[in-house]
Amino acid sequence: MARFSVPLLTLCLFVVTFSVNVQAPLYPAYVAASGLGAMAATVAFAAYVAGLLPTFIFLGGLSDRVGRRLPTICALLLGGGATLLLALSPGWPQLVIARVFLGVATGLVTTSGTAYMTELMGEAHARRAALMVTSATSLGFGGGALATGISLVVQGPSFAPISFWALIAAVPLLVMACLALPRIAMPQDKPMLRLPVFPIGSAPYGIAIALSWASTGMTIAMVPLLLDRQGLGGWSGAVIFLAVLGGLLCQPLAGRLTNPRALAVGLCLIPLGFAALLTGAITGSISLILLGTALTSASSYGFTYLSGLSQFSLLAPDDRARTTAGFFIYAYCGLCLPVVAAGALADWLGLAPAMAVFFCVQLACLASLVLYRRILRGDARQELV
Known part of the structure; x- marks a missing residue:
């Protein structure tokens, strides 16, 4: 079983994150059925x-x-259960409940999975283990949306597409397989409730992933609504998949760079990508929307994601699970919180103007982060003199 442990864990990470966005192309349908506005989708x-x-x-x-x-088994069950709830009882309240379950599932599998992958592959391969985790989760986050988009094209409008049932069928099989995974590190006698760790020197990476994932959150939550209103709803699954695929394709290149260099590339891609996305949203150009999505993805799930997760892990190798939790707190605050504010603005100003306001705030935050990094480098040089 040992030789299959890494592929099996990779598949588990993929399936849990697959469940997170498998319902994303249906957001416009859930909102329409509820009679609510853009705020409902973002909430x-x-x-x-x-x-x-x-x-x-x-x-x-x-x-x-x-x-x-x-924790990995619990995450699989929560992901499958949330999807089953939406398949059997579609609706906006059920979507909110399912998303809460999916949040718990992601929290469990990313913290345990990152530590487990490093233990399976060995401490000497910690950076490669981080690449395996980011690749599996990136493909999962995007693959779920793409699978549902394709399912809706093939079978027509449905609140229970084929992608839902494929996921539901896979979960019990993976749960049984997980029972055979080896125990590398024995459970430790530590308190059950342990706060996340934010290592010294990790703040620039944390802020960068928050700003980067904010763009992805806007793409997943707002762009499908925009496309639906422009008669381009069929592109939603492809856009959401591209929001992750671009980063996945960039991860091998990001892995060849040092973490600071990869972070610098990621910071440059954030404004370029969202500028193209915003222009496409205003002009109704699907080409610009796809280009902007690809560029923001290259940062969100490529350069910024890999450099940040790797740096957090390297800064606290003896407490990797809680350090990973600290990293993802930054990431998911960026993914979700700005989207809620933008959703409220969208009901008041419209979708495109709300995205424009978001972009202005994002630019101001990026400028502050770049200035902060330069100050840190200047202080470091003075200490060496």
């Missing part, structure tokens, strides 16, 4: 963080106490 999307942040904050070290397998 449902951000309900994810209501399950995820408490998991990161209070259960980031759970896998150190109970082992890595149990």
